[in-house]
Amino acid sequence: MWLYAARRIVLTIPILLGVTIICFAxxxxxxxxxIQNLLSPTSSAADAARLRAAYGLDxxxxxxxxxxxxxxxxxxxxxxxxxxxxxxxxxxxxxxxxVVIALISVALAFVLSMFFGVIAACRSGQLADxxxxxxxxxxxxxxxxxxxxxxxxxxxxxxxLLPATGMGANGSGNFSYFQWTSLKFAVMPIxxxxxxxxxxxxxxxRSAIAEILNQDFIQTLRAKGLSEASVVVHAIRNIMPxxxxxxxxxxxxxxxxxxxxETVFTWPGTGYLLNxxxxxxxxxxxxxxxxVLATAFVLINLFVDLMQSLIDPRIKRS
Amino acid sequence: xxxWNIRGAxxxxxxxxxxSSGAAxxxxxxxxxLRVAMTAADIPDYSGAPDQGYExxxxxxxxxxxxxALWDLSSSDKAAGIVPGLATSWAIxxxxxxxxxxxxxxxxxYHDGCPWNADSAIWNFARVMDPKSPQFNPRQVGQxxxxxxxxxxxxxxxxxxxxxxxxxxxSLFPNEMAMYYMISNCGVQKAGNDYAFYMRQPAGxxxxxxxxxxxxxxxxxxxxxxxxxxxxxPKQDRLVLLPMxxxxxxxxxxxxxxxxxxxxxxxxxxxxxxxxxxxxxxVPYPHNWDYLLRTDIPPFxxxxxxxxxNYAMNxxxxxxxxxxxxxxxxxxxxxxxxxxxxxxxxxxDPEKAKALLKQAGCSPCVIKVGISTSGSGQMxxxxxxxxxxxxxxxxxxxxxxxxxxxxxxxxVFLAGSKKYDYNAINFSMAPIDAVQGILxxxxxxxxxxxxxxxxxxxxxxxxxxxxxxxxxxxxxxxNALLTAMNEQAVADASELxxxxxxxxxxxxxxxxxxxxxxSWFQDLTPIMVSP
Numbered sequence: 039m040w041l042y043a044a045r046r047i048v049l050t051i052p053i054l055l056g057v058t059i060i061c062f063a064x065x066x067x068x069x070x071x072x073i074q075n076l077l078s079p080t081s082s083a084a085d086a087a088r089l090r091a092a093y094g095l096d097x098x099x100x101x102x103x104x105x106x107x108x109x110x111x112x113x114x115x116x117x118x119x120x121x122x123x124x125x126x127x128x129x130x131x132x133x134x135x136x137v138v139i140a141l142i143s144v145a146l147a148f149v150l151s152m153f154f155g156v157i158a159a160c161r162s163g164q165l166a167d168x169x170x171x172x173x174x175x176x177x178x179x180x181x182x183x184x185x186x187x188x189x190x191x192x193x194x195x196x197x198x199l200l201p202a203t204g205m206g207a208n209g210s211g212n213f214s215y216f217q218w219t220s221l222k223f224a225v226m227p228i229x230x231x232x233x234x235x236x237x238x239x240x241x242x243x244r245s246a247i248a249e250i251l252n253q254d255f256i257q258t259l260r261a262k263g264l265s266e267a268s269v270v271v272h273a274i275r276n277i278m279p280x281x282x283x284x285x286x287x288x289x290x291x292x293x294x295x296x297x298x299x300e301t302v303f304t305w306p307g308t309g310y311l312l313n314x315x316x317x318x319x320x321x322x323x324x325x326x327x328x329x330v331l332a333t334a335f336v337l338i339n340l341f342v343d344l345m346q347s348l349i350d351p352r353i354k355r356s
Numbered sequence: 357x358x359x360w361n362i363r364g365a366x367x368x369x370x371x372x373x374x375x376s377s378g379a380a381x382x383x384x385x386x387x388x389x390l391r392v393a394m395t396a397a398d399i400p401d402y403s404g405a406p407d408q409g410y411e412x413x414x415x416x417x418x419x420x421x422x423x424x425a426l427w428d429l430s431s432s433d434k435a436a437g438i439v440p441g442l443a444t445s446w447a448i449x450x451x452x453x454x455x456x457x458x459x460x461x462x463x464x465x466y467h468d469g470c471p472w473n474a475d476s477a478i479w480n481f482a483r484v485m486d487p488k489s490p491q492f493n494p495r496q497v498g499q500x501x502x503x504x505x506x507x508x509x510x511x512x513x514x515x516x517x518x519x520x521x522x523x524x525x526x527s528l529f530p531n532e533m534a535m536y537y538m539i540s541n542c543g544v545q546k547a548g549n550d551y552a553f554y555m556r557q558p559a560g561x562x563x564x565x566x567x568x569x570x571x572x573x574x575x576x577x578x579x580x581x582x583x584x585x586x587x588x589x590p591k592q593d594r595l596v597l598l599p600m601x602x603x604x605x606x607x608x609x610x611x612x613x614x615x616x617x618x619x620x621x622x623x624x625x626x627x628x629x630x631x632x633x634x635x636x637x638x639v640p641y642p643h644n645w646d647y648l649l650r651t652d653i654p655p656f657x658x659x660x661x662x663x664x665x666n667y668a669m670n671x672x673x674x675x676x677x678x679x680x681x682x683x684x685x686x687x688x689x690x691x692x693x694x695x696x697x698x699x700x701x702x703x704x705d706p707e708k709a710k711a712l713l714k715q716a717g718c719s720p721c722v723i724k725v726g727i728s729t730s731g732s733g734q735m736x737x738x739x740x741x742x743x744x745x746x747x748x749x750x751x752x753x754x755x756x757x758x759x760x761x762x763x764x765x766x767x768v769f770l771a772g773s774k775k776y777d778y779n780a781i782n783f784s785m786a787p788i789d790a791v792q793g794i795l796x797x798x799x800x801x802x803x804x805x806x807x808x809x810x811x812x813x814x815x816x817x818x819x820x821x822x823x824x825x826x827x828x829x830x831x832x833x834x835n836a837l838l839t840a841m842n843e844q845a846v847a848d849a850s851e852l853x854x855x856x857x858x859x860x861x862x863x864x865x866x867x868x869x870x871x872x873x874x875s876w877f878q879d880l881t882p883i884m885v886s887p
Contacts, residue, residue: 069764076407076498077770078535083805085501086770092494120398120407122495122552123571131571187604194612202608203600209570304600306573314572317397317601319763 043344050336057332058110058325062103065321071095072119072319093119095321106325115329116322120314125326128311133293133330135210136300136307139224140292143231148285151236155243156270162248170240177237183298186230190302193226200225203304210306227303231296235288242284246277279350286342290335388885390867391596393606393615395732398599399575402566403555404539405499409732410786410876411619413535415597418877419577420467421537421560424458424477425530429873432639435692436788436875438534442472442561446530448829453525454508458533460516464584467566468559470542474512479541481510490549491541502807503532527829531789563588563881564595574598590881591869607862610634616864616885622736623679629862638858640683640690641874642787645735647725647744647780647852650773650811655718656780662849664712664721666702668751674743674855678736682855687846688787688797690856692874695790697839699846702853709751720754723779731762733784735857741782744854772804773811780852781810786876790838795822798845813850 073089090096094105109116115125158170194202206213206220214220250256250273259269293308300309308327315324394400394415396408404421406412418427426441442461449455464472482489484500485507506526511519522529540559547554558566561584564577575597579590598615600606603622609615611632621629626636647665649656656662671684686702689695713721727741728734738759745755758778760768768776769783785808787793796802799822802809818841825837846853863870869882 069760069767071763071767073498074763074766074770076401076495077766078499078502081498081502081770082505082807083770083772085498088501089494089498117552121401121571122555128571190605190608190612195608198612201614202612203605203614204598204609205573209573211570301602302605304573304598304602304605306570311572314398317761317763 042347043340046340046343050333050340053336054329054333058107058329059103061325061328061332062099062106065319065324066099068319070319072321075120075318106322110329115326118320118323120318120320120323125322128323129308129326129330131210132306132308132311132327133334135205135213135305136293136296136309137334138215139228139231139305139307140289140296142224143228143292144235144285144289146228147232147236147239147288148281151239151243152274152281155240156247156274158240158244159247159251159273160266160270167244171244174237174240174244177233177235178241179237180233181298182230182234182296183302185233186226186299186302189226189230205304205306224305227299227305230299230303231292235292239281239284239288243277243281246280247273250276279346282345282349283342286338290338293334293338294331387593388591388887389594389596390592390617390880390883390885391598391615392617392880393598393600393609393619395601395603395606395619396599397601398572399569399597401495401499402569402575403496403551403558404537404560405496407499411732414877416575417537418562419564419595419880420558420562420566421539422562423534423536423538424460425534427534427873427875427877429875429877429879430871432872432874433692434874435642435690435694436873436877438531438789441534442477442538443533446533448527449519453827453829454522456520456522456529457513458518458520460518461584462516464561465582466540466543466559466561467580468540468543468557470540470559472538472561473515474518475515476541477518477538478510478512480536480538481507483539483544485510491544493549493551495551500536503536506532525827527826527834528789528791528795531791563590567594572599588879588881591884595880610862610864613864616867617870617880617883618862621860621862623681623860626679626681626860626862633865635863635865635867636860637863637870637872638681638860639872639874640692640856641859641876642690642693642793643733643784643857643859643876644685644688644690644787644853645682645733645740645784645855645857646685646688646782647854648769648773648783648785648810649780649813649851650778651814651850652773652812653779655716655721655723656811658716658718659849660712660716661718661721662852663702664709664716664751665748665753665852666849667705667709667712668747668753669702669744669852669854670704670747671855672704673747674740677739677743678855681858681860682735683858685853685856687842687853688785688851689793689842690874693787693793694835695794695838695842697843699843702849706751713752719752721752722754722756723748724756724758724777726765726768726776726778726781727757727759728762728765728782729759731765733786733857734762734782735784737782740854744782744852769810770807774804783810784857788876790825794838794841794845795826798822798841798850811851813845813848815844815848815850818844818848 077086118125154170158167161167190202193200201223205223259272297309297313300307301313308331312327396411400412400416401407402416406417422441424441424443425438427436428439429436443458444461446456446458449457483491484497485504486492506522508521508523513519543559544554563580563583565580567576567578569575577595579593583589606618607621607625610618651657675682687699728737741757745757748755768781796808798813798818800814800819803812821837821841825834828834866886867883869884
């Protein structure tokens with residue numbers, strides 16, 4: 039087990055290195071220049087060249103990359119070009135804002151998907167199954183940004199029940215998940231984030247349970263006189279490795295892929311930060327954010343793999 | 357006993373919570389707060405060198421800082437001009453037309469108590485002009501360098517008087533000083549000349565003082581009770597600035613009561629905002645949405661092609677599409693600017709456009725246009741450019757639009773037309789004064805790598821008039837020369853004129869007292885916030 043874990047951890051290093059190279063190259067290929075946002079609307083090309091030199095952006099790209107990589111290896115993600123603040127602090131603050139809503143969204147989606155997935159599988163072809171399937175397909179199909187805007191129109195603008203934007207009335211610094219005055223700002227972002235994974239996980243749970251319920255050992259359990267509820271519990275235990283793998287993937291997607299939802303709600307997480315970094319071509323911030331997200335994605339998958347091997351002895355043996 | 361204690365503790369907790377919430381409500385009701393949703397993607401630099409275009413100057417510049425001159429933002433009826441700021445007066449030295457004498461305002465202090473005087477002024481110029489000074493900073497140069505480019509040196513005459521020596525005679529130099537902010541020399545020195553550290557407690561002399569910032573989320577300023585101009589002491593206690601680049605988010609935030617003042621609502625949200633009782637304000641201001649043309653190569657090196665493009669524009673269609681948030685433009689300036697003149701017009705005349713293209717032998721007249729998908733001052737670039745393309749192609753052009761994001765288009769503009777193969781770019785500009793609206797746009801000497809004659813437009817008549825205007829210190833005579841320059845530029849069809857933005861803003865009904873100036877900059881100090 040430990041050898042397996044160590045091997046997986048070592049394998050993450052080339053993956054992350056590859057991520058840094060791709061990320062650096064993509065940022066450079068895109069047109070635009072980070073220092074343009076720091077220039078006056080009437081600045082000359084000479085002003086731009088002077089500022090570019092001051093930030094080391096006039097160096098050849100490989101040198102820029104290795105300078106950046108050297109700093110990263112000692113834990114320094116650099117300084118944001120846009121606001122002169124350390125990237126590490128910026129990213130970690132945003133990351134903590136994203137992780138919490140992503141965790142809540144995925145946990146919510148997981149619990150509900152297990153519930154609805156099991157009901158749909160047990161009532162296959164009946165009205166409950168059709169309704170749940172319809173909601174799941176809606177969740178999979180609906181673009182999250184459209185859902186986010188619709189939620190704002192309904193719950194913030196028309197009903198005035200929830201705030202439309204931001205993370206707390208005084209910014210994220212005073213945010214608390216244990217006070218409704220703060221938490222209400224998170225309700226719509228969590229809902230918009232939770233629906234797509236809810237749809238995906240419900241559909242997967244339904245088909246996995248339905249498949250298990252048709253297997254021979256289930257017939258044996260029934261023949262032994264177990265109640266239907268106990269049979270379903272056996273079925274659920276059998277799909278857990280698959281469900282946890284799905285959970286890990288969805289969490290990874292939400293942490294890294296919530297750009298649109300966070301932008302619509304002005305939620306100051308990593309997605310929002312990435313959007314700002316792209317718009318201002320803030321290369322250190324962009325690289326730092328992507329690196330942290332990629333690391334998180336890799337670590338989540340590593341954790342899921344280890345969990346799966348703990349839950350399912352067949353994986354450990356293999 | 358234990359049960360009583362728990363109940364007692366609960367009662368105490370409830371009472372304490374009620375008391376604290378009451379205190380909070382009381383505090384909130386005692387303090388009037390103006391919350392502004394900006395279009396900026398992030399909080400602009402508030403160190404005295406704002407980034408993110410003129411929106412940065414509007415909210416993180418003129419709120420915290422003053423220049424030697426200020427824009428007069430007190431009227432909606434005329435284009436804003438400059439008035440005394442941290443200098444009470446200025447005049448050219450009668451014996452030297454390259455030496456401006458500035459009398460500094462006395463008794464003014466920065467927010468941190470640091471005195472404003474000649475030493476502070478000279479320190480402020482060195483922060484951008486003198487690479488050997490400890491306060492010199494490339495970031496500050498990037499934003500502010502353009503405004504001091506014509507300064508050779510600055511001398512102290514006495515504690516309240518300085519002399520600014522320019523490299524060449526420049527009668528329009530005082531305009532540049534309305535864009536150059538003075539920051540606390542004591543504050544920067546105390547921060548060890550580290551501007552990132554200084555930004556923890558920045559200090560200017562402006563009507564608002566820095567209070568706190570949540571990076572990327574909000575900048576909070578408070579009223580400067582001791583502002584030197586009592587007429588401009590803010591009528592609200594706190595100003596909260598929130599970056600909200602999405603127009604739909606800004607509108608939703610206003611409708612949900614989370615903000616009070618919204619910049620640039622999109623035209624399609626305006627009816628809904630009006631229906632909810634929001635006030636929509638707009639005035640003409642120097643912001644033309646146009647195409648800059650590359651005039652050193654075909655097809656736009658031929659005046660007939662440039663004129664044809666202008667005659668092809670059905671500007672009213674554009675105004676209608678924008679639901680009235682713009683007015684038709686047949687030149688760069690707006691009528692209230694003193695150099696507007698009486699130039700030729702380019703009313704919609706597709707037959708004339710077709711005839712001009714035929715004369716020029718340009719058929720189909722293929723052009724490649726760089727456009728942005730969004731951006732500060734770019735209005736609704738995608739549908740607007742589609743309409744321009746449609747109108748151009750109706751008379752014989754074949755326009756290829758090449759979209760890119762705003763940052764990339766700024767790069768195209770700064771690099772100049774010769775670095776790319778665009779025949780035109782849709783790059784809205786801010787002709788706020790004669791320097792930016794006339795001289796830098798049309799004089800050959802401002803062609804790349806200088807700013808801002810992107811398309812290398814050149815007309816010897818304009819260059820001659822410009823040289824005379826810069827050396828003319830009599831205001832009336834200078835304005836006559838500048839007017840003649842502008843009229844000639846329009847006669848040359850120096851760019852494709854389309855519309856002037858009316859700069860809509862949406863205000864909560866709780867607000868009163870706002871006077872929207874005909875300017876990129878606005879004075880937020882008169883705004884009163886009702887409970």
